[in-house]
Amino acid sequence: MLNSGEILNTVEMIQKENLDVRAVTMGISLLDCRRETVAASCQAIKAKIHKFAGNLVAVCEEVSTEYGIPVVNKRIAVTPVAHIGAGFDAAGFVEIAKALDEASSEVGVDFLGGFSADVANGMTPGDRELIAAIPPALNGTQKVCASVNVGSTRYGINMDAIALLGQTVKDLAAQSAAIGGFAAAKFVVFTNQPGDNPFMAGAIHGLGQNEIVINVGVSGPGVIARALERKIAQDSHQSLGLHDLAEEIKRTAFRVTRSGELIGRQVAKVLNVSFGVVDLSLAPTPKVGDSVGEIIQILGVDVIGAPGSTAIVALLNDAVKKGGMFASQSVGGLSGAFIPVCEDHALADAVRNDTLHLEKLEAMTSVCSVGLDMIAIPGSVDAATISAIIADEMAIGMINNKTTAVRLIPVPGKEAGDFVSFGGLFGESAIAPVLNAGQSARFIEFGGKIPAPIHSLRN
Amino acid sequence: MVQSPRHYVISVMSRDHVGIIHEVSKVLQNLNGNIADVRQSVLCGYFTMILLASFPASVTRRDIERKLAEADAHSESVLEATVCEADQATMTLAAPRPENIYVLTASGVDRVGIVAVVSGFCEKHRINILDLSTAISNGDYVMILLVNLNQHVSINAVRTDLQCFAHETGLKVVLQHYDIFKAVNEINLPLR
Numbered sequence: 001m002l003n004s005g006e007i008l009n010t011v012e013m014i015q016k017e018n019l020d021v022r023a024v025t026m027g028i029s030l031l032d033c034r035r036e037t038v039a040a041s042c043q044a045i046k047a048k049i050h051k052f053a054g055n056l057v058a059v060c061e062e063v064s065t066e067y068g069i070p071v072v073n074k075r076i077a078v079t080p081v082a083h084i085g086a087g088f089d090a091a092g093f094v095e096i097a098k099a100l101d102e103a104s105s106e107v108g109v110d111f112l113g114g115f116s117a118d119v120a121n122g123m124t125p126g127d128r129e130l131i132a133a134i135p136p137a138l139n140g141t142q143k144v145c146a147s148v149n150v151g152s153t154r155y156g157i158n159m160d161a162i163a164l165l166g167q168t169v170k171d172l173a174a175q176s177a178a179i180g181g182f183a184a185a186k187f188v189v190f191t192n193q194p195g196d197n198p199f200m201a202g203a204i205h206g207l208g209q210n211e212i213v214i215n216v217g218v219s220g221p222g223v224i225a226r227a228l229e230r231k232i233a234q235d236s237h238q239s240l241g242l243h244d245l246a247e248e249i250k251r252t253a254f255r256v257t258r259s260g261e262l263i264g265r266q267v268a269k270v271l272n273v274s275f276g277v278v279d280l281s282l283a284p285t286p287k288v289g290d291s292v293g294e295i296i297q298i299l300g301v302d303v304i305g306a307p308g309s310t311a312i313v314a315l316l317n318d319a320v321k322k323g324g325m326f327a328s329q330s331v332g333g334l335s336g337a338f339i340p341v342c343e344d345h346a347l348a349d350a351v352r353n354d355t356l357h358l359e360k361l362e363a364m365t366s367v368c369s370v371g372l373d374m375i376a377i378p379g380s381v382d383a384a385t386i387s388a389i390i391a392d393e394m395a396i397g398m399i400n401n402k403t404t405a406v407r408l409i410p411v412p413g414k415e416a417g418d419f420v421s422f423g424g425l426f427g428e429s430a431i432a433p434v435l436n437a438g439q440s441a442r443f444i445e446f447g448g449k450i451p452a453p454i455h456s457l458r459n
Numbered sequence: 460m461v462q463s464p465r466h467y468v469i470s471v472m473s474r475d476h477v478g479i480i481h482e483v484s485k486v487l488q489n490l491n492g493n494i495a496d497v498r499q500s501v502l503c504g505y506f507t508m509i510l511l512a513s514f515p516a517s518v519t520r521r522d523i524e525r526k527l528a529e530a531d532a533h534s535e536s537v538l539e540a541t542v543c544e545a546d547q548a549t550m551t552l553a554a555p556r557p558e559n560i561y562v563l564t565a566s567g568v569d570r571v572g573i574v575a576v577v578s579g580f581c582e583k584h585r586i587n588i589l590d591l592s593t594a595i596s597n598g599d600y601v602m603i604l605l606v607n608l609n610q611h612v613s614i615n616a617v618r619t620d621l622q623c624f625a626h627e628t629g630l631k632v633v634l635q636h637y638d639i640f641k642a643v644n645e646i647n648l649p650l651r
Contacts, residue, residue, distance in 0.1 A: 004594040006644045007603050011564050011633050013643070065614060066558075068635045255643035262642045265650060329648075 025198035086126030113203030166387030253323025279333030293346025305356035336369025
C-alpha cells in the first residue's frame, strides 16, 4: 500500500494538473497494399486500416475510462505513401490520400500521418509525384498529414528537394487561402525524421517497424509547469537552484511517462498488437496552462525570447528525457519539448508582443525538439526564402545528430503583426516577421546537396 | 492420528508502550502458536494489532484468552485482547483481482458523519473497502480508500453516481485505478 502523501500527490497530478495521454497512434504498415491499379490499391489500403484500426478509438475510450486518464488524440501513422504509390502519377497519389482520409473518418481517428517520402539522399520519380500531389492532396482531405524527410546526418541535405518544397508550402497556403493557409499546417519538412513518432503532422510508420504498433505521446507541458510552480511555492524559503528544478522536472516526467506507458501497453494488449514506443515530447495545446512558453517564464525569464530562453529550453528538454528514459522500457519518436508557436498561447503572445522572433526560435530548436513549428509568416514571403529557412533548420538537425523540422504557414494576404486563427488544437498567432526575406534566391538556385557532415572533430 | 491445527484471529489494543508485541508473541509461543500474518498500527498513542496464528488442536480459545489475560496482568498498561476462531471459508476467499482495485479519495471540511456518508456510498454500490486511512491536506479532511469494485458494476455507472454524490455532499471525490498510483510511484510497472 502506498502512503497517503503519494496517493494525494498523484490525485493532485491527475485532477488539478490535467494528466492525460496526449496521443495514441497506431502505426500500420501498408507495404502489402500495393495493387496493379490505383483504385485496387486504395481498396486494399482502406480494408487494412479498417481491419486493424476499426476498434482503436473504442479501445482507447474503454482503457481511458477504466484508468480514469483521458486519451486526448487517437491517430494513425502509415508507411510513407511514396513507397506504396511508386509508379503512380500525382493524380494517383491524390486518390490514395482520399482513400486514407475516408478510412480515417470511418474509423474515427483525428488525423492520419504518412503521406510522406524520404528524399534525404536523392529523389525517385515516385517521390517527385508524391511531392507534386501534396498541395491538392492536403487541400482535398481533412485528416491526412504529409511530411518529407529532406536530410539526415548520414546523407546530408537534399537542396533540390528543399527548393521544390518551398514552393509546396506556398502552394498549400495559397490553395487554402480562405482558411488562412491552413493546409500548410498539415505539412512538415524533416531532417532525421523518426519512423515511430506518434505526433502530427510528422507521424509516419517507417520502414523497419513491426507490422502494426501502438506508439503513445505523453501528457503535455501543463503537468510539468504546475509541478514547478508547486516546488517553487513550497521551497520559497530555501534557495532553489536550477538543478533542483531540473530534478523536479525529471521526477514529474517519470510519472507522466509511466502513465503513458501503462495506458499504451494496455491498449496494445487489448488490440493484440505490439507496443512500440513512448514519445516523451511535451506537446502544448492552445489552452492556458498547457504551454512550454509558460515553463520558460516559470524558470525565470520575464518575456519569452529574452536571453536565457535557449538555456532554459535545454534544461527542460534534457530533464524530461532523463525522467522518461528510466520510466519507460522503450522511448522513441521525437522525445523533446515542442515549441509550436500557434499551438502554445504563451509563445504566440510573445510573437505578438514582438519579444520572440524567428531567429530566437531557431536557436531554441537547436536544443529541443522539433523545429520551427506552426509559425505563421507573411503570405508575401517568397518560396526561395521559405526554402532557405528550411535549409537553415535542416542544417541544425544534420550537424547536431538530431531531428529538426519546419512547419511554416505563409498566410495569404497577411503581413507581419496581423493575426490568424486556425481554431481548435491548431491555435492562433500574430504573423511573425521574416527578416531579410528575398535575399536567399541565389543560394536556393544552386540546388544539389549539402554533403553529410564529418563525424569526428566534433565542436 | 494427528489433528490439524486450529487457526485463530487475535486482536490486541493497548496504550502504546515498549514491549507489547513481545508480551503478546511470548504468550503465543508458549502455547506453540505459529503467527502467520500480522497488521499493526499506532494512532494517537494507542497501539492496535490484529494477527492470524495457528495452534495445536489441543489449544482452545479459552487457553489463549487466559494466557493473554495473564500477560495483561503483568503489562505496563491494559491489554484488551479478543480471540476468535478463524473461519476456513473466509480465510480461503480469493484475493481481489488487481484490475478491480481502485483508490477512492473523498475530501472536504471535517464534520460529523463524513466517514459514514462515504462508506454508505460504498455499501450501496457493493464496493468493498480493503483499506481506509485519513489525512489532513490543505486544511481539508481526506479519506483515502482502497476499494474493490464489484466486477459486475460498470465503472461508468459508479463514476456517474459518484458525481451526484459529490454534488449532494459537497465532498470532492476522485475514483482512480490503483495501477495508476503504482505506475507513477513505484519502480515496477503494474502490467497485467
